[in-house]
Amino acid sequence: ILNVEQSPQSLHVQEGDSTNFTCSFPSSNFYALHWYRWETAKSPEALFVMTLNGDEKKKGRISATLNTKEGYSYLYIKGSQPEDSATYLCASNTGFQKLVFGTGTRLLVSP
Amino acid sequence: DSGVTQTPKHLITATGQRVTLRCSPRSGDLSVYWYQQSLDQGLQFLIQYYNGEERAKGNILERFSAQQFPDLHSELNLSSLELGDSALYFCASSGQGENSPLHFGNGTRLTVT
Numbered sequence: 001i002l003n004v005e006q007s008p009q010s011l012h013v014q015e016g017d018s019t020n021f022t023c024s025f026p027s028s029n030f031y032a033l034h035w036y037r038w039e040t041a042k043s044p045e046a047l048f049v050m051t052l053n054g055d056e057k058k059k060g061r062i063s064a065t066l067n068t069k070e071g072y073s074y075l076y077i078k079g080s081q082p083e084d085s086a087t088y089l090c091a092s093n094t095g096f097q098k099l100v101f102g103t104g105t106r107l108l109v110s111p
Numbered sequence: 112d113s114g115v116t117q118t119p120k121h122l123i124t125a126t127g128q129r130v131t132l133r134c135s136p137r138s139g140d141l142s143v144y145w146y147q148q149s150l151d152q153g154l155q156f157l158i159q160y161y162n163g164e165e166r167a168k169g170n171i172l173e174r175f176s177a178q179q180f181p182d183l184h185s186e187l188n189l190s191s192l193e194l195g196d197s198a199l200y201f202c203a204s205s206g207q208g209e210n211s212p213l214h215f216g217n218g219t220r221l222t223v224t
Binding site: 103 | 113115142144146151152153154155156159166167169201205209210211212213214215216217218
């Protein structure tokens, strides 16, 4: 994989549903994997930075896992709320903080 | 509020013109990054500065240049503008750790007509 890829491109869930997205990245030249949350009309905000294989991080109802050997990360949202509606970006640090971003997963949570 | 300030918020200009986008990083951050987001594309890395020195370069066109000044603010200069340069330009800054998260400004929306 030469690029960072995210799936699905968009997702529409109901309030209370749990959901997850995938980020695939090149496993060579890997330094760190970043997740950002980008709400409409705002700027991207950092959620997690993960570096180690098997890393798992959690912030409230949002958690993420990392597999550096196979080059993927999952982001989970438990009990989605309308305020979780945003685009979720992942980015691979390929060295010197040169982040290669995916195109994001756009999440819409309906009440 | 990320602490990163970008000006102007919006810029409308004609093809062939030159514009300057300005960024003030978060207090204490030495690294500044510039990203471009065009329609239907992800954030594209343009260039990074660390404490006044260029540190990494991405797919930045020769018509574009940037610099970081002694007070750590940065400017991105875009010249001979083309319609395809219309995009959202983000500046971000980060702390000194190699894997520090990026803190993004609100972006400058450039429209070239």
